[in-house]
Amino acid sequence: MTDPFAEVVTLLQPVMRFSKVVTAGGRWRVNRPATGSPFYCAVLEGSSRLNVAGQALTLHAGDFVLVPAAFEIDSSSLEAPPEAEMSPVEVADGRSRVGDPDGPTDYRALIGHCAFASPDAALLVSLLPDVVYVRDEPRLTTLVGLVGNEARGARPARDVVLERLLEVLFIDALRCAGATAPTGLVRGLADPRIAPVLRRIHESPADAWTVVRMAHEAALSRSAFFERFTRVVGAAPMEYLLTWRMAMARQLLRRDGAGVASVAEQVGYGSASAFSVAFARHVGQPPARYARAVG
Template sequence: MTIDPMAEVVQLLRLGIRFSKLVECSGSWKIHREGTGDPFYCTVLDGRCHLTTGGQPTTILQAGDFVLVPAMHSILNESPDGPEDGTTMEPIEIGDGRFRVGNVDAPADLTMHIGHCHFASPDANLLVQLLPNVIVAHAAPRLAILMQLIWDETSARRPAREIVLERLLELMLIEAMRSGGEMASARGLARALADNRLSAALRAVHARPQHPWTIAEIAEEAALSRSAFFTRFSRIVGVPPMEYLLAWRMALAKRLLCNRELGLEQVAERVGYSSASTFSVAFARCTGVTPARYGREVRATSFSFVPPSPP
């Protein structure tokens, strides 16, 4: 069976939506938001604007463009001719899920579909570092279709709404990573999978996480020398090979620990540890809690309801 590392990471992140809204802007305007580190996406339906996120270079967006920020800590969005005094504005709600910025009586110069999400995975911090800081896709019709479907689903109250949204958001993340046009120099999993040598190594590791991998063996999968592989992997993925392997094993272990049917020895074996004791030491070092305690805590809270944040 062929293993797809990108699909595995996306599924394990468990992307969910907090809220989605349609924003119309007119005249000169500027919006600044501090984020919580959660995912943010934006697609421009009409018009142009400037977007700056987390100290990254400013991006010029126009109709058909899409942006995804896997971990948004700050965002500055403004018109091409921002306010001379630099004053930021607050969006005004004008309807169900619709907001206005700038002159409410003037025609809109820009229309955007904006969404704020969250990762339900307990390993979000580990996995997000495998994604680019910012994904930009210019003239992305497939993403535009997905955005419309997400907007329709968030606006309605249909049966199985949460499941449908989760699948649509997974598709959005995968499509963004596949079509992002400004990731040639961005570190992360998507760029590594576009590299034939690193892709072979990643697929091997994901196919057999239980194997007692050494860096020499992983380098052999990539048909590279150990030193060349280490340098190339670290530069493109953003973390050293064995650190990546450890993070992936811990992510898999957390998922397996939530399964009541598996004992500690079985979990340890499936993620590449020779005994439950060596696995427990490694898990506690990475997470700060023992595997047994982690499993109990997650199962106790797995059915708790967390209401979405307001826009």
């Protein structure tokens, strides 16, 4: 059966930017501007506060946070200082210190930034939660440790290994979040009525989908299904279908020799003209021009 998690993460093409261990002591605060880079943090020791995307989280050892989109992030000790934020100071390769440099260490975390190589990143990230927060999952901490070790090494095939590790890390974080995610694909796949519909859409995106057919797959009335899908996924059923079809279309158009008519058929449009109108409205330019530009 098609796995929507794997499809979305594979299309995103996560690549490593950097990973480092941050230690802290005393009272401290660090502010990270919205740089556009996805961010993750695995707390190895101690506790901290994290404010991101309107959420205030208290993190403890074993917790993992993944922020797929670009948001300003404010991180601090539990008793944050009132003064302006501090900047981490690099003390060794891949290691930084924040707070009292001479005091004892009471906090340690592995943090990292990555990037999405896909030109459709913004479109695909819209299918994910703003923040993925997982508590006490040692497997994730182990995976982040492997990413950090590989990033700081100079072993053969380093970039290939990092790409695979990041895909596993993203997928594992998303599926661990499950029903705790507020909205998005993650929450939808944890819902027993919505999950079968999402899997069928990803399995057969070219089918003649309607809200009535989706409701039948979910064994719900049309109105109950529409309300539940929109609340859980954060987008109306046909809006989600369109988003996924356009992501697939853009990927297909980037392949050599993929004609507009062929792509239209593969993503569920009966004619190239109908597909061209939908694509231009959603992407901002006709598919033929898009294919030439990315080619």
